Amino acid sequence: MKSSNILFSCFFLFVYVNFSALGQEVKFPWPEGKKMALSLSFDDARASNPTHGIPLLDEYGIRATFFVVPQSVKNNLEGWQKAVVTGHEMANHSIVHPCSGNFVWSRNKALENYTLDKMRAELLQANFEIENLLGVTPTVYAYPCGQMYVGRGQYAQSLVPLIADLFVAGRGWLAEAPVDPLYADLAQITGIEMDNKSFDQVKAYIDQAAANGQWLVLAGHETNESGRQTTYLETLRELAKFAQNPESGIWIAPIGEVAAYVQATRKAMADTTNLPQLVRAAPDGKLHLTAENGSGVGPRIEYMPDWRAFGWFTGKDQVVWELDAPRSGTYQAILEWSVSDEEAGKGFVLESEVDAIRGRVERSGSWETFKTLSIGKLNLEGGYNKVVFRPEEDFGSVGALLDLKQITLIPVF
Numbered sequence: 200m201k202s203s204n205i206l207f208s209c210f211f212l213f214v215y216v217n218f219s220a221l222g223q224e225v226k227f228p229w230p231e232g233k234k235m236a237l238s239l240s241f242d243d244a245r246a247s248n249p250t251h252g253i254p255l256l257d258e259y260g261i262r263a264t265f266f267v268v269p270q271s272v273k274n275n276l277e278g279w280q281k282a283v284v285t286g287h288e289m290a291n292h293s294i295v296h297p298c299s300g301n302f303v304w305s306r307n308k309a310l311e312n313y314t315l316d317k318m319r320a321e322l323l324q325a326n327f328e329i330e331n332l333l334g335v336t337p338t339v340y341a342y343p344c345g346q347m348y349v350g351r352g353q354y355a356q357s358l359v360p361l362i363a364d365l366f367v368a369g370r371g372w373l374a375e376a377p378v379d380p381l382y383a384d385l386a387q388i389t390g391i392e393m394d395n396k397s398f399d400q401v402k403a404y405i406d407q408a409a410a411n412g413q414w415l416v417l418a419g420h421e422t423n424e425s426g427r428q429t430t431y432l433e434t435l436r437e438l439a440k441f442a443q444n445p446e447s448g449i450w451i452a453p454i455g456e457v458a459a460y461v462q463a464t465r466k467a468m469a470d471t472t473n474l475p476q477l478v479r480a481a482p483d484g485k486l487h488l489t490a491e492n493g494s495g496v497g498p499r500i501e502y503m504p505d506w507r508a509f510g511w512f513t514g515k516d517q518v519v520w521e522l523d524a525p526r527s528g529t530y531q532a533i534l535e536w537s538v539s540d541e542e543a544g545k546g547f548v549l550e551s552e553v554d555a556i557r558g559r560v561e562r563s564g565s566w567e568t569f570k571t572l573s574i575g576k577l578n579l580e581g582g583y584n585k586v587v588f589r590p591e592e593d594f595g596s597v598g599a600l601l602d603l604k605q606i607t608l609i610p611v612f
């Protein structure tokens with residue numbers, strides 16, 4: 200707890216009441232202070248894309264993402280090659296467009312009859328053919344029919360890890376919420392339908408994304424005046440005009456570009472941003488419960504980016520971590536903390552659902568000096584655990600328990 204923060208304490212108290220259970224509010228920085236990102240995408244390499252949609256987008260200098268099936272690209276190779284020249288992104292949508300056998304047209308290529316190795320081979324084949332036809336290597340994928348599995352029942356498997364391995368991003372279909380750039384799994388970015396919609400209908404999604412600083416990924420098929428599975432040219436024109444107006448505060452770019460930006464920005468922010476998330480063991484088996492991946496819960500507790508630690512740790516505050524333990528057993532707990540000599544000595548508890556460590560916060564020298572020490576052994580169940588660090592007794596809202604940077608759990612089986 201730093202004295203310079205005292206001025207803000209009244210303000211923070213108000214904020215904490217609202218956000219303490221959800222973590223602090225963190226704003227994702229879009230380029231040039233833009234409010235949101237927008238990507239337009241079109242699936243299947245439909246005939247009306249090179250003839251109608253792409254020339255319209257080119258008029259406004261807007262680059263979109265086209266999830267192409269190589270066989271369909273061959274129907275108008277010149278048109279698709281031109282689209283590459285004007286900067287549109289060519290992306291992977293598989294070779295044969297397999298979907299559930301519930302679609303009668305997909306019964307002979309049903310996802311229920313696929314395996315992960317067959318899918319991997321076909322996705323690499325699609326990349327290879329797109330490279331040969333268009334001279335670019337896809338970095339993003341759209342799940343045909345938005346379906347993210349192969350197999351059925353007890354043999355069903357998720358396609359998501361495969362897509363995460365092969366691509367920067369994977370897009371779904373018929374979603375309802377835009378992508379949260381800090382939170383989203385890039386292998387499962389949401390795609391919202393823009394086919395057969397007026398500009399006003401699409402604008403409602405844009406407003407929602409702008410209000411929340413999100414990334415809206417719109418998905419369509421044909422680009423024409425009318426027809427089934429068609430993004431109307433009129434809608435597209437109004438959308439292009441709106442997105443190009445600087446006052447709209449929209450960064451419009453292909454999915455691969457936005458995904459790469461999101462990935463790099465998250466990486467740069469990771470060390471100093473509190474984003475509570477499930478903790479998994481590092482390759483050496485250690486579980487790092489950091490201030491960045493824990494949830495500060497309580498009336499005053501605050502993540503302090505400058506110190507990469509939780510501060511303002513009063514009698515009613517605690518930090519909660521969710522973790523996936525590699526196995527049941529005993530873990531050595533190492534605490535990294537700081538505390539002023541005046542505040543040192545209060546009792547703490549580190550507890551899992553099956554065990555607890557109790558101790559006293561030892562002196563570290565000052566609030567600015569962090570110290571690392573073993574505090575004992577903690578048993579965990581294998582798999583999901585919730586671990587809490589809290590004061591042993593509620594000492595009220597005056598004073599603080601400690602500033603908490605990290606607890607490392609080292610398996611000692």
Ligand SMILES: [Zn+2]
Nearest residue numbers: 242243343344
């Ligand atoms: Zn498709």
